[in-house]
Amino acid sequence: MIRRTTAFRTSALAVAVTLTLAACGSAEGDDEPGTPEESSSAEALVVGTLLPQTGSLSQLGPPEIAGVDLAVEEINEAGGVLGADVTVSHTDSSDADNAQVATQSVTELISEEVAVIIGAASSQVTLNVIDDVVGAEIVMVSPANTSATLSGYSEFFFRTAPPDTVQGDVLGNLILGDGHANLGILVFNEDYGTGLRDVVQGVVEGAGGTVTYGGPGEEFDPTEQNFSTIVGNALDTSPDAIAIIAFTTQTPLIIAELVNQGFDMSKVYFVDGNLQNFGDDFDPGTLEGAQGTQPGVFPSDEFRERLMGVDPDLKDFNYAAESYDATMLAALAAVRGGATDGPTIQANMAAVSGAEGGTECTGFEECAALLEDGEEIVYQAVSGVGPFNADNDPSAANIGVYLFDGENNNSFQRVEFGEIG
Numbered sequence: 001m002i003r004r005t006t007a008f009r010t011s012a013l014a015v016a017v018t019l020t021l022a023a024c025g026s027a028e029g030d031d032e033p034g035t036p037e038e039s040s041s042a043e044a045l046v047v048g049t050l051l052p053q054t055g056s057l058s059q060l061g062p063p064e065i066a067g068v069d070l071a072v073e074e075i076n077e078a079g080g081v082l083g084a085d086v087t088v089s090h091t092d093s094s095d096a097d098n099a100q101v102a103t104q105s106v107t108e109l110i111s112e113e114v115a116v117i118i119g120a121a122s123s124q125v126t127l128n129v130i131d132d133v134v135g136a137e138i139v140m141v142s143p144a145n146t147s148a149t150l151s152g153y154s155e156f157f158f159r160t161a162p163p164d165t166v167q168g169d170v171l172g173n174l175i176l177g178d179g180h181a182n183l184g185i186l187v188f189n190e191d192y193g194t195g196l197r198d199v200v201q202g203v204v205e206g207a208g209g210t211v212t213y214g215g216p217g218e219e220f221d222p223t224e225q226n227f228s229t230i231v232g233n234a235l236d237t238s239p240d241a242i243a244i245i246a247f248t249t250q251t252p253l254i255i256a257e258l259v260n261q262g263f264d265m266s267k268v269y270f271v272d273g274n275l276q277n278f279g280d281d282f283d284p285g286t287l288e289g290a291q292g293t294q295p296g297v298f299p300s301d302e303f304r305e306r307l308m309g310v311d312p313d314l315k316d317f318n319y320a321a322e323s324y325d326a327t328m329l330a331a332l333a334a335v336r337g338g339a340t341d342g343p344t345i346q347a348n349m350a351a352v353s354g355a356e357g358g359t360e361c362t363g364f365e366e367c368a369a370l371l372e373d374g375e376e377i378v379y380q381a382v383s384g385v386g387p388f389n390a391d392n393d394p395s396a397a398n399i400g401v402y403l404f405d406g407e408n409n410n411s412f413q414r415v416e417f418g419e420i421g
Helices: 058-077 096-111 123-135 164-177 191-206 228-235 251-260 301-310 320-337 342-353 363-372
Strands: 002-004 046-051 087-092 116-119 139-142 157-159 182-187 210-213 241-245 268-270 291-295 359-361 377-379 396-404 410-419
Touching: 046 058, 046 096, 046 320, 058 087, 058 116, 058 301, 058 320, 058 363, 087 096, 096 123, 116 123, 116 320, 123 139, 123 157, 123 191, 139 320, 139 342, 157 320, 164 191, 164 241, 164 268, 164 291, 164 396, 164 410, 182 191, 182 228, 191 210, 191 241, 210 228, 228 251, 241 251, 251 268, 301 320, 320 342, 320 363, 320 377, 342 377, 359 363, 363 377
Parallel strands: 002 087, 046 087, 046 116, 116 139, 139 157, 182 210, 182 241, 241 268, 268 291, 359 377
Antiparallel strands: 291 396, 396 410
């Protein structure tokens, strides 16, 4: 069952969960997979989401929510977790400029006694609420957080998107490979932005290049609305290329100003926070030749069709696979541990991701059957990420490279593979 809500509700859902956490009925940290006999009295798994329905990352909300909903649908069609259907409650995370929205959503999800929260999309939003979530022994799995600050933050925090070290390395080398030795970076002063900037700067300078603008102290405020001076200052340093590290609230304004000041837009690079189809927002040809990077593999036609089955209006697919994987891993962790409480799921997440080896499997039905037979598994993530490492980051991940056409829309070109220590 899928429940939708926003952070502006005045009361908890009427069907809110009456279950109590099953922690006292399971052995936290148990390394042995659960069995049907051990799991017969388990309560239903309750999943919450903290994903952007409003704010500067709202374009990520529909595909991420669709990924969760698809996973829940497939899990329940296969008999549910430990014999009971999974339920999900969707709440709004908004963005870091509207911090009270995520705070209220987390309060509601805790009151509903969810065992796992999928989200947030913004690293800064996660940092704002994570202590409350993990303090309640709720597993938090982000499908899109990339800030290196979150690596190993808590044993209850996991992510199915790689840290910025991977995307930053690919982006920096993409820019260098295109022959650009002098890079200007237009970056907002937010944890995601500065963290990714630091990695890109390190790659460029490590190869003998120069970051002409956008280093520490040259960030712009996320609420900035007038980019004339900022873009002018960057272009005064004569960069060969410009990387825009920001969200979709600021990016169209930056693009318009770069065009106004005559910069060659084929030498502009985007990142996952602002990589989208701009289409008629700009004159045809404005962004032709520009490129961008996005963690994850481009979803297959078959997976996109399945997503469209739960949301026919879906237009973008960013982080849908990572959201799907996050939900699947949490459900499989409950199956392996034989209970649906947060501590049990936390203790089994790494194992079902394949960190301890086992039989490769795809989808909930196949993987759950192996677990119920007492086997260890290696879940084959749709997003292509590897098993969790000691920091609860994926141990390996893919970064897609995208190219903009004459209609200002981007298309997948290729994937670069990276490993995380």
